[in-house]
Amino acid sequence: MKIRIIWPGKTKNKxxxxxxxxxxxxxxxxxxxxxIETKEAKGIKEKFIKKIREKECKALENYLEDNYxxxxxxxxxxxxSMEFAKFLEKLSISSPKDLVFVVGGYAGLDEKIIKRANxxxxxxxxxxxxxxxxxxxxxxxxxxxxxxxxxxYAK
Numbered sequence: 001m002k003i004r005i006i007w008p009g010k011t012k013n014k015x016x017x018x019x020x021x022x023x024x025x026x027x028x029x030x031x032x033x034x035x036i037e038t039k040e041a042k043g044i045k046e047k048f049i050k051k052i053r054e055k056e057c058k059a060l061e062n063y064l065e066d067n068y069x070x071x072x073x074x075x076x077x078x079x080x081s082m083e084f085a086k087f088l089e090k091l092s093i094s095s096p097k098d099l100v101f102v103v104g105g106y107a108g109l110d111e112k113i114i115k116r117a118n119x120x121x122x123x124x125x126x127x128x129x130x131x132x133x134x135x136x137x138x139x140x141x142x143x144x145x146x147x148x149x150x151x152x153y154a155k
Contacts, residue, residue, distance in 0.1 A: 009040025
């Protein structure tokens with residue numbers, strides 16, 4: 001099993017980009033993991049949000065294939081770090097497919113992508129920027145595999 005994390009656009013905040021690279025390196029000590037940055041759609045007006053989602057959806061779909069797809073969305077299930085670790089452990093044992101986490105851009109994910117998901121995950125009831133959500137997801141994946149492998153982690 002491998003993990004791919006897909007999102008539109010590059011992380012522009014240098015501090016957050018550094019954290020992403022740090023956690024990616026740590027995750028790769030446990031399991032092969034890669035980040036795929038697809039093309040980000042431009043536009044900020046509310047009337048263009050649907051078109052932005054649709055455009056980003058097309059780019060994201062190229063990387064979904066026949067994998068176990070987990071979309072980050074406010075509609076998703078919230079889990080504790082321990083629950084998330086058990087969830088990933090169960091998938092690593094029971095599913096021959098790779099895990100693909102999909103994180104939306106600032107406009108969120110298109111409904112078409114959400115409907116393809118095998119699982120919907122919410123990081124919190126709170127709202128985070130899409131760039132910060134990326135870091136939080138990576139940290140939680142690293143924490144989950146630390147738990148699975150019996151390593152100590154900060155609480």
